[in-house]
Amino acid sequence: MAASTSPSRLPGVATxxxxxxxxxxxxxxxxxxxxxxxxxLITVWHGFTTDWYVKAYENxxxxxxxxxxxxxxxxxxxxSTVLALMAAMGMRGRLPRxxxxxxxxxxTLPLLIPEIVIAIATMSFFSIILRSEFMAGTAFLKLVDQxxxxxxxxxxxxxxxxxxYSPIRxxxxxxxxxxxxxxxxxxxxxxxxxxxxxxxxxxxxxTSGAMLAFITSLDDFIITQMVAPPGAxxxxxxxxxxxxKGITPEINAVSAILxxxxxxxxxxxxxxNQRKAS
Amino acid sequence: MILKTMSxxxxxxxxxxxxxxxxxxxxxxxxxxxxxxPNEFFTLLGPSGCGKTTLLRMIAGLDIPTSGSILLDNxxxxxxxxxxxxxxxxxxxxxxxxxxxxxxxxxxxxxxxGKPKTxxxxxxxxxxxxxxxxxxxxxxxxxxxxxxxxxxxxxRALVNHPKILLLDESLSAxxxxxxxxxxxxxxxxxxxxxxxxxxxTHDQDEALSMSDRIAVMEKGNVAQIGTPQEIYDRPxxxxxxxxxxxxxxxxxxxLGLNDNCDIGFRPEDASFTVGRGMGKGNIRHINYRGAxxxxxxxxxxxxxxxxxxxxxxxVEVNDAVSLVxxxxxxxxxxx
Numbered sequence: 025m026a027a028s029t030s031p032s033r034l035p036g037v038a039t040x041x042x043x044x045x046x047x048x049x050x051x052x053x054x055x056x057x058x059x060x061x062x063x064x065l066i067t068v069w070h071g072f073t074t075d076w077y078v079k080a081y082e083n084x085x086x087x088x089x090x091x092x093x094x095x096x097x098x099x100x101x102x103x104s105t106v107l108a109l110m111a112a113m114g115m116r117g118r119l120p121r122x123x124x125x126x127x128x129x130x131x132t133l134p135l136l137i138p139e140i141v142i143a144i145a146t147m148s149f150f151s152i153i154l155r156s157e158f159m160a161g162t163a164f165l166k167l168v169d170q171x172x173x174x175x176x177x178x179x180x181x182x183x184x185x186x187x188x189y190s191p192i193r194x195x196x197x198x199x200x201x202x203x204x205x206x207x208x209x210x211x212x213x214x215x216x217x218x219x220x221x222x223x224x225x226x227x228x229x230x231t232s233g234a235m236l237a238f239i240t241s242l243d244d245f246i247i248t249q250m251v252a253p254p255g256a257x258x259x260x261x262x263x264x265x266x267x268x269k270g271i272t273p274e275i276n277a278v279s280a281i282l283x284x285x286x287x288x289x290x291x292x293x294x295x296x297n298q299r300k301a302s
Numbered sequence: 303m304i305l306k307t308m309s310x311x312x313x314x315x316x317x318x319x320x321x322x323x324x325x326x327x328x329x330x331x332x333x334x335x336x337x338x339x340p341n342e343f344f345t346l347l348g349p350s351g352c353g354k355t356t357l358l359r360m361i362a363g364l365d366i367p368t369s370g371s372i373l374l375d376n377x378x379x380x381x382x383x384x385x386x387x388x389x390x391x392x393x394x395x396x397x398x399x400x401x402x403x404x405x406x407x408x409x410x411x412x413x414x415x416g417k418p419k420t421x422x423x424x425x426x427x428x429x430x431x432x433x434x435x436x437x438x439x440x441x442x443x444x445x446x447x448x449x450x451x452x453x454x455x456x457x458r459a460l461v462n463h464p465k466i467l468l469l470d471e472s473l474s475a476x477x478x479x480x481x482x483x484x485x486x487x488x489x490x491x492x493x494x495x496x497x498x499x500x501x502x503t504h505d506q507d508e509a510l511s512m513s514d515r516i517a518v519m520e521k522g523n524v525a526q527i528g529t530p531q532e533i534y535d536r537p538x539x540x541x542x543x544x545x546x547x548x549x550x551x552x553x554x555x556x557l558g559l560n561d562n563c564d565i566g567f568r569p570e571d572a573s574f575t576v577g578r579g580m581g582k583g584n585i586r587h588i589n590y591r592g593a594x595x596x597x598x599x600x601x602x603x604x605x606x607x608x609x610x611x612x613x614x615x616x617v618e619v620n621d622a623v624s625l626v627x628x629x630x631x632x633x634x635x636x637x
Contacts, residue, residue: 210411
C-alpha cells in the first residue's frame with residue numbers, strides 16, 4: 025500500500041480532532057449525567073434519581089423565569105423575523121451594487137460586535153429614554169411599569185434581527201426576480217404576490233432565521249442582565265443567580281432542559297432546510 | 303347575438319425608456335412608434351441590447367416608459383401596473399412557481415382575479431389539453447422537461463385569455479429539434495386562440511418562419527417593419543439586410559455599376575458564368591454543403607463574396623468567372 029501523501033494524515037491531526045470533540049462535549053455530558061445524581065454534591069455519584077427535575081419543576085421562581093424566557097423568546101423571534109424579512113425584501117434589487125453590499129454588511133455586523141458593548145449601549149439607550157421628559161419617555165415608563173418584560177423584549181428583538189436576517193437574505197438571493205414579475209403579470213397585487221409567492225418560497229429561510237433568533241434570545245445572558253428590571257428575570261439570569269448561592273444538581277437539571285430545547289430547535293431547523301433544499 | 307368588441311390592437315406611440323447607468327443614462331428604447339393589429343403574430347427581432355425586451359416589458363407593465371404612451375384598444379395602459387393589464391407573458395426562464403403543481407401554476411392568474419372555482423377548473427383542464435399536457439397536472443414544475451415547462455408557461459398565460467400574449471425569447475432555452483416543434487406549436491396556438499402574439503427573439507429563422515409581421519430593432523430604434531418576405535427581399539437598411547439572412551456587400555463599381563453606394567445581394571440570388579457578367583473574379587473556395595454548394599469568389603477589387611448554387615457547377619478553384627445577378631435582386635442600401 026502506498027504511503028498517504030495527504031496532509032490530513034500527518035501525525036497528531038486525527039488525535040487533535042478527537043480531543044477537540046471530547047473537550048467540547050464531555051463537560052456537557054457531565055452536567056447531564058450529574059443532573060440524575062441522588063446526592064446534593066454535584067461531583068460525587070451516589071445513585072440514579074429524577075428528583076432534581078421534580079424539584080426544578082416545583083420551584084416557583086424557576087417556573088416564572090422559564091415562562092418569562094419563553095414570552096421574550098417567542099415575542100423577540102416574531103418581531104425580529106418580521107423585521108429581518110422586511111429588511112431583506114426592501115434591500116433586494118433596490119440599491120446599487122456597492123450600497124447593497126454595504127447595507128448587507130451593516131445588517132450583519134452586530135454579530136461581530138462584543139455583546140457587552142451592545143449590552144451597555146442598550147442599557148444607556150433605555151435609561152436616556154426613561155429619563156427624558158418628552159411624552160415618549162413617560163409613555164414608555166408607564167409601559168415598563170405595567171409590563172416589566174418590555175425592555176427585555178425590545179432589546180432581544182433588536183439583537184436577534186441580524187441572526188434572523190442572514191438565512192432570510194441567503195434564501196431571497198436564490199429566488200429569481202422573474203418569479204415576482206410573473207406573479208404581477210398574472211394579476212397578483214403586491215400583497216397577493218407576497219402571500220402566494222414570496223412568503224411560501226421564503227419559508228425555509230424564514231424558519232431557520234426564526235429558530236436562530238429563538239435560540240439566541242433564549243440563551244442570552246449579558247444583555248438581559250443589564251436591561252432587565254426586577255421582576256423580569258429570564259431563565260439564564262435566574263440560573264446565574266442560583267449558581268451564586270452554590271451549585272446543586274437542580275441547576276444541572278435546568279441546564280439539561282435548556283440544552284434539550286436548544287438541540288431540538290437546531291436539529292429541526294437543519295432538517296427543514298435539508299428537506300427544502302432537496 | 304353579442305358581437306366581439308371591436309378591438310383596434312396595440313398602438314405604441316413615441317415610447318422611450320432611459321435607464322440610469324454608471325456611465326450616464328442609457329436610452330434602451332428611443333422614440334419607438336408602431337401599431338400591432340389584433341390577432342397578429344408580431345415579432346420584435348434584433349441583436350441583444352437592441353431594446354426589444356425592454357419594449358416587451360413596457361407592454362407587460364414590468365418597466366415603465368420614460369415617455370410616450372401605449373394604447374390597447376384605445377385605452378392608455380402605460381400608467382397601469384402589470385397586474386391590471388389584460389396582457390400575459392411567457393418568460394424566457396418560464397418563471398414557473400416552483401412550490402405549486404402544474405395545475406396550480408396555470409390556475410394562478412384566474413385565482414388572483416377571483417374567478418369562481420368551477421370556471422377555473424374547467425379553464426385549466428382546457429388549457430392543459432391545448433398544450434397537450436392533460437396527464438401532467440399534478441406534477442411539480444421541477445419534474446417536467448424543459449419543453450414541458452415551456453408549455454406550462456404558455457398554458458399559464460393563455461388560460462387568462464389575454465388580449466395580448468408576450469413571449470420573451472421563449473424558445474431560446476430549448477434544443478434545436480424541440481425549438482422547431484415549438485415554433486409550429488406556437489403558430490397553431492395563435493391560430494386556435496386568436497390572441498395577438500408579440501414575440502421577442504434574436505433568431506431570424508424563428509422570426510421569418512412564424513411571424514405575420516416583423517419589426518427589426520437596432521440600438522433602441524425600429525429599423526424596419528414588414529412581412530417576413532418584405533424584410534428579406536427589400537431590406538430597408540444595410541443593418542437589416544445583414545441581420546436577416548446572409549448578404550454580400552460590395553462597392554457598386556465592383557459590379558460595373560455607376561453608383562457610389564454599396565450594393566448588397568443574397569448568395570442565392572446571384573450566379574456566375576465563365577462568359578460575360580457584372581463583375582469579374584476568381585473562385586477561391588468551393589464548399590459542398592449537401593443541399594447547396596457555396597462558392598467563395600474574390601472579385602478583382604479584392605472583395606470576397608459568397609454565392610450558393612443548388613447544383614454543383616463545372617468549375618474549379620482559381621477559375622475566372624463573372625457574376626450574374628438579376629437587377630431586381632440588387633439591394634441598394636441607404637445606410
